Amino acid sequence: MNRTKFFNRLDISFAILVLVYLCFSPLAVFCQGFQFNNGRKQQTLPFDLIKNLIIIPIYINDKGPFNFILDTGVSPMIVTDTTLKESLKISYPRPIKISGYGNFEGIDAFLGVTSVKIGDAEAENIATVFLKDNILPLSGFVGKKIYGLIGYSFFSSFVVKINYSTKSLRFTSYNKKVKLKGEKIPIELIENKPYVSLSIEQAGLGTKTIKALVDCGASHAISLETLGGGKPFPQPEFSMSANLGNSLTGTITGRIGRVLSLKLGVFKFKEVISHYPVYNIDTLKKIDRNGNLGSEILSRFNTIYDYRNGYMYIKKNEKFNRPFEHDMSGIELYADDGPPSRTLINRIEPESPADLIGLKEGDEIISINFKKIDDYALDEIASIFKAKNSYSVVLEIWRGKSSFIKLLKLKKRI
Numbered sequence: 001m002n003r004t005k006f007f008n009r010l011d012i013s014f015a016i017l018v019l020v021y022l023c024f025s026p027l028a029v030f031c032q033g034f035q036f037n038n039g040r041k042q043q044t045l046p047f048d049l050i051k052n053l054i055i056i057p058i059y060i061n062d063k064g065p066f067n068f069i070l071d072t073g074v075s076p077m078i079v080t081d082t083t084l085k086e087s088l089k090i091s092y093p094r095p096i097k098i099s100g101y102g103n104f105e106g107i108d109a110f111l112g113v114t115s116v117k118i119g120d121a122e123a124e125n126i127a128t129v130f131l132k133d134n135i136l137p138l139s140g141f142v143g144k145k146i147y148g149l150i151g152y153s154f155f156s157s158f159v160v161k162i163n164y165s166t167k168s169l170r171f172t173s174y175n176k177k178v179k180l181k182g183e184k185i186p187i188e189l190i191e192n193k194p195y196v197s198l199s200i201e202q203a204g205l206g207t208k209t210i211k212a213l214v215d216c217g218a219s220h221a222i223s224l225e226t227l228g229g230g231k232p233f234p235q236p237e238f239s240m241s242a243n244l245g246n247s248l249t250g251t252i253t254g255r256i257g258r259v260l261s262l263k264l265g266v267f268k269f270k271e272v273i274s275h276y277p278v279y280n281i282d283t284l285k286k287i288d289r290n291g292n293l294g295s296e297i298l299s300r301f302n303t304i305y306d307y308r309n310g311y312m313y314i315k316k317n318e319k320f321n322r323p324f325e326h327d328m329s330g331i332e333l334y335a336d337d338g339p340p341s342r343t344l345i346n347r348i349e350p351e352s353p354a355d356l357i358g359l360k361e362g363d364e365i366i367s368i369n370f371k372k373i374d375d376y377a378l379d380e381i382a383s384i385f386k387a388k389n390s391y392s393v394v395l396e397i398w399r400g401k402s403s404f405i406k407l408l409k410l411k412k413r414i
Contacts, residue, residue, distance in 0.1 A: 034116075034123040034157035041176040043119045045169050050142040050378060051219045052295035054162065056169065058150065059117040060128075061088045066147040069138065070162075070169070071217025072305070073292075074151035075192040076127045077116065080138055081147040085110060085130040093130060108132040118154060121171065126153050140335055143378040149217060152192040152307075161304045162216070165317045180304055182313035183265040187214065189307060195289060196312070199263040200224075202274075203236050210290035214298070214312065220245075221296035221324060222262060223275040226287050233290065235276045240414055243332070243347070244275045254278045256326060256414055262297070267316060269297070273324045273414065296324070328410035329385040329393070330354040333365070343373045353411050359397065366403060367396040385410070 036043070047070070048055040057065030066084070068077075079085070085093060093110035110130040116123050138146035154160070158171035159178055172178050187194040194214040200222070201207045212222070223244070224233035239257035254277040262272045273296075279287070300322070301314040330352020336342040345363045348355045365373050368384060376384075384393060389412040397404055 034118065034121040034154055036120055036173060037122055038120055040120050042170065042172040042178075043121065045119050047167055047169050048144075049164065049167050049299075050144070051382065052299040053142060053219060054169070054216060055142065055144070055146065056118065060084070060114050061090075062115070062117075063088060064117075067145055068147060069142075069149045069217050070154070071149045071151045071215070072155060072194055073213060073215035073217045074149045076111075076129050077114070077148065077150045077153060079128060079130045079148040080134070080136045082131060082134045084147060085112070088114065090114065090128075090130070096129070098129065098131075107135065116150070116153070118150075119171075121154075121157070123153060123157070137334075143335070151217070155194075155305050156192070156307045159304060159306050159308075161302070163302045164299045164319065165302060174308060180306065180311075180313050182302070182304060182315035183267065185265050185312045185314060187305075187307075187310055187312050189310070190288070194305070194307070194312065196264070196293065198293065199261075200259045200272075200274075201261040202234070202259045205234055205236075208290075212291040212293040213289055215292050216295050216298050216303075218245075218292060218294035219296060220275050220292075220294040221269075221272050222259065222294065223277060223292040224259075225277060225279070225289070225291055227290060232279070233276060236274075238414075239276065242275075242349075244277055252277050258324075258414065264293070264297070265314060267301075267314070267320075269300075269324070271324060272297075273326055325386040325412075326414045327382075327385050328353065328387070328389065328391075328412055329408060330413075331359065331385065333381075341374075352413070353408055357406050357408060359395075359406065359408075360399070362399075364398040365395055366398050367394075369394050370396075388412075 045056065054070040055067050056070050058068050059065055090112040093112040096109050096111045097106035098109045109132055112128050112130060113125050114128045116126045158173060161170040163170070185196055187196055195211055196214055197209055198212055199207060199209050226233055235255055236257040239255040242254065242256045244252040244254045254275060257274055257276060259272050259274045260270065262269045300316060300320045302317050304313040306312065330349035331345055331354045332347035333343055334346040336344060343365050345359060345361055345365065347361060348359055367373055368376060368381065387410060389410060391410045393408040393410065395406045395408055397406055
């Protein structure tokens with residue numbers, strides 16, 4: 001079976017490369033910023049928003065466009081598609097090792113230098129990491145071809161406004177005066193990544209001020225890792241086991257619970273779903289933050305990033321009051337490229353609604369509520385599977401050589 005695309009459970013974070021550091025330090029020697037070369041000082045471009053992730057087209061070495069995820073949680077540009085290194089004709093790529101938060105020996109990659117264009121903004125000599133093996137299923141997660149991630153080199157070059165309401169990206173040169181609106185939040189850049197202080201309240205723990213990475217490339221709300229001293233972040237009394245996403249180390253396991261409240265600036269959220277990843281003691285000692293603030297929170301604001309002056313500005317949008325919900329089906333999906341393309345069940349959570357009606361790994365979903373599966377976007381499927389408690393979903397399943405209908409009754413589990 002050709003599992004060339006992979007869907008993690010449709011509401012959990014894809015915490016890729018948030019957990020990554022490079023065993024190679026002089027990247028800054030190569031890195032040059034973006035700039036407009038045609039007299040322009042500002043530009044606005046549309047973006048695709050899938051599972052709260054921002055996808056933009058970029059050109060590399062005058063080739064493209066290639067879909068990249070715009071991600072505040074990455075520093076060097078990361079090319080995850082293993083075919084690009086050869087097709088882009090990268091000169092003298094240097095072998096390196098990439099490590100992450102986990103107990104493993106690291107993976108092989110190559111460091112090269114590329115020229116990159118986003119809209120009319122161009123950058124020469126961008127440090128670019130090419131993964132040797134196809135270990136990150138980005139395309140399967142978002143349902144369209146993804147070639148990699150880009151972050152610091154772009155965010156540090158402009159004042160960048162992400163308007164989640166209009167799905168538009170506006171980037172402005174620092175030599176143009178621009179009025180910045182919204183709640184002003186200090187950010188601290190550490191290893192070229194932005195960090196903020198926020199407050200959480202959790203049952204049994206009380207209220208804590210924590211340091212969190214601002215990560216628009218992770219689809220969860222908040223991931224709580226450690227309170228320091230090599231100890232994991234305490235979990236609430238009620239939580240459940242879950243796969244939390246993928247990183248370079250493989251599947252991130254842990255638990256999902258809720259914090260009573262999360263406060264960022266003057267804005268406060270209640271009953272926020274939180275992830276509690278499991279890392280070994282050595283890994284926890286290396287983590288220099290308490291947690292990771294993801295796009296399930298960030299997408300509720302229209303946000304301006306001003307790296308040079310050390311601030312972000314947030315203004316709530318129409319998504320601000322939507323409830324925080326987790327998958328209520330227990331189904332984890334992946335898509336087989338085919339031909340023909342298929343949407344199959346990769347994993348069933350034990351004792352979940354899907355498990356209780358007899359769905360199995362390898363089952364193919366043909367339709368949902370009598371509508372062909374190919375007619376659904378990923379976000380639509382995710383919304384259906386976490387619609388509301390006791391909501392019934394009609395699934396048409398293909399197993400072996402025959403099809404059958406199953407009635408899936410959703411259950412709120414967290």
